[in-house]
Amino acid sequence: METIVLGIGETLVRDDRHWASWANWLGVPAHTLSALVGAAVAQGRDATDALRVLRPGMDVDEAYLARAAAGRGEHLDESDLYPDVRPALAELRAAGIRVVVAGNGTVRAGERLRALDLPADLVVTSDEWGVRKPDPAFFARVVEVSGAKPGATLYVGDHPADDLFPAAAAGLRTAHLRRGPYGHWWAEHPDVVGTADFRVNALPELVGVVGGSPARPGAEPHSARPAFEDGTGAVGGARPARVSYLRGL
Amino acid sequence: METIVLGIGETLVRDDRHWASWANWLGVPAHTLSALVGAAVAQGRDATDALRVLRPGMDVDEAYLARAAAGRGEHLDESDLYPDVRPALAELRAAGIRVVVAGNGTVRAGERLRALDLPADLVVTSDEWGVRKPDPAFFARVVEVSGAKPGATLYVGDHPADDLFPAAAAGLRTAHLRRGPYGHWWAEHPDVVGTADFRVNALPELVGVVGGSPARPGAEPHSARPAFEDGTGAVGGARPARVSYLRGL
Numbered sequence: 073m074e075t076i077v078l079g080i081g082e083t084l085v086r087d088d089r090h091w092a093s094w095a096n097w098l099g100v101p102a103h104t105l106s107a108l109v110g111a112a113v114a115q116g117r118d119a120t121d122a123l124r125v126l127r128p129g130m131d132v133d134e135a136y137l138a139r140a141a142a143g144r145g146e147h148l149d150e151s152d153l154y155p156d157v158r159p160a161l162a163e164l165r166a167a168g169i170r171v172v173v174a175g176n177g178t179v180r181a182g183e184r185l186r187a188l189d190l191p192a193d194l195v196v197t198s199d200e201w202g203v204r205k206p207d208p209a210f211f212a213r214v215v216e217v218s219g220a221k222p223g224a225t226l227y228v229g230d231h232p233a234d235d236l237f238p239a240a241a242a243g244l245r246t247a248h249l250r251r252g253p254y255g256h257w258w259a260e261h262p263d264v265v266g267t268a269d270f271r272v273n274a275l276p277e278l279v280g281v282v283g284g285s286p287a288r289p290g291a292e293p294h295s296a297r298p299a300f301e302d303g304t305g306a307v308g309g310a311r312p313a314r315v316s317y318l319r320g321l
Numbered sequence: 322m323e324t325i326v327l328g329i330g331e332t333l334v335r336d337d338r339h340w341a342s343w344a345n346w347l348g349v350p351a352h353t354l355s356a357l358v359g360a361a362v363a364q365g366r367d368a369t370d371a372l373r374v375l376r377p378g379m380d381v382d383e384a385y386l387a388r389a390a391a392g393r394g395e396h397l398d399e400s401d402l403y404p405d406v407r408p409a410l411a412e413l414r415a416a417g418i419r420v421v422v423a424g425n426g427t428v429r430a431g432e433r434l435r436a437l438d439l440p441a442d443l444v445v446t447s448d449e450w451g452v453r454k455p456d457p458a459f460f461a462r463v464v465e466v467s468g469a470k471p472g473a474t475l476y477v478g479d480h481p482a483d484d485l486f487p488a489a490a491a492g493l494r495t496a497h498l499r500r501g502p503y504g505h506w507w508a509e510h511p512d513v514v515g516t517a518d519f520r521v522n523a524l525p526e527l528v529g530v531v532g533g534s535p536a537r538p539g540a541e542p543h544s545a546r547p548a549f550e551d552g553t554g555a556v557g558g559a560r561p562a563r564v565s566y567l568r569g570l
Contacts, residue, residue: 088352100505103337106352107359107502114360125505253356256349256374 080175082252329424331501479504
């Protein structure tokens with residue numbers, strides 16, 4: 073593997089502050105909104121639908137601007153990073169891997185992330201590119217900035233439908249991260265097991281993964297759990313229809 | 322109305338601390354567990370299934386005891402109450418209404434709640450009774466302690482399947498509270514609209530409700546929103562099969 077590309081939310085950054093801030097803005101407890109987000113996303117709906125459950129017809133973009141205008145805009149700092157991010161990314165770069173951060177987020181999130189001066193060669197968000205995951209155009213941009221062939225580029229994310237499936241469809245190698253609600257919720261779904269080249273519980277496991285060759289019949293990933301459970305060692309073979317996953321586990 | 326009976330979680334008490342404490346115990350961010358709780362409950366599964374997504378095979382009762390033994394047991398204090406609880410309950414009692422708190426919770430939760438000295442005539446939890454909502458036996462106990470006939474007793478809760486439907490089946494009058502994730506998630510579900518005698522957004526609205534007669538054709542609830550949207554004024558008429566709601570909105 074030559075390049076590793078990581079998503080942002082729940083891959084590098086805990087989503088807690090983001091949703092707690094919305095909850096505070098809407099005057100509901102954080103647990104209420106977080107649970108609504110989980111309910112919506114688990115049904116294949118957009119996470120922002122949780123906001124519209126609380127405020128039917130809400131214009132999320134407009135509310136985002138109103139929050140910012142009220143001095144309660146988006147924030148992101150070191151404390152939002154999962155603690156393994158900085159050491160794992162540093163170790164990957166030390167191993168000669170190109171590290172790219174590319175995930176869904178606002179222009180401001182991109183600015184805040186770059187201000188953290190992560191050990192990364194490129195940090196970019198969907199709003200900066202003008203296209204969001206899971207749009208195939210997003211992953212075409214990932215391929216463009218990778219600096220390596222798709223087969224030598226590993227995309228790491230927690231969400232099956234936003235990260236894993238479209239990244240695999242773009243020809244990238246994939247690692248599914250069991251982290252955050254969606255990473256955990258669908259970790260054992262057959263489509264995830266059947267699609268992901270690697271399945272990891274934390275970023276340091278990626279150091280072992282990229283040091284070796286992608287999991288292929290006969291090949292053994294290093295520290296990460298191989299993405300097959302049928303005992304055949306086959307990875308990335310027949311993949312079930314992915315839309316089935318959106319209909320609920 | 323002579324007696325009002327209120328649930329505990331998300332009716333009187335915010336569930337935030339409860340789930341954040343479990344998240345902390347399991348080493349995941351609060352948003353992660355809260356979203357998993359929402360995903361599980363929205364699919365008709367038990368909230369504790371969220372814990373087992375994170376720790377497959379987890380024995381929740383055993384983990385509860387381990388937490389307590391580690392000095393990180395269940396806690397509940399004034400800050401966990403929704404701010405309208407104390408004034409609304411006081412106003413209800415001042416209006417001559419008997420106020421009962423009866424919801425799912427541990428023995429310790431009952432002790433902590435009683436220590437808050439709420440304006441209530443009785444405070445009791447499911448573990449103290451040895452039976453949990455939505456078991457009909459729980460609502461039989463509610464009828465026993467009401468001090469009034471079921472038709473003169475109003476049960477108030479946020480969860481359609483745990484509160485509203487079994488309370489109505491027990492012959493109680495019902496108010497659905499649009500609060501907490503489930504209160505919001507299913508607020509407009511036809512089964513909720515068709516079953517609830519009243520639908521309220523906050524506890525002070527109950528003062529108007531109990532001061533009048535239960536919503537019947539021709540009757541007008543006071544401050545609460547009437548539980549019908551077909552313009553006929555009919556309440557509690559034909560009720561759709563309730564199990565359908567468990568299959569998802």
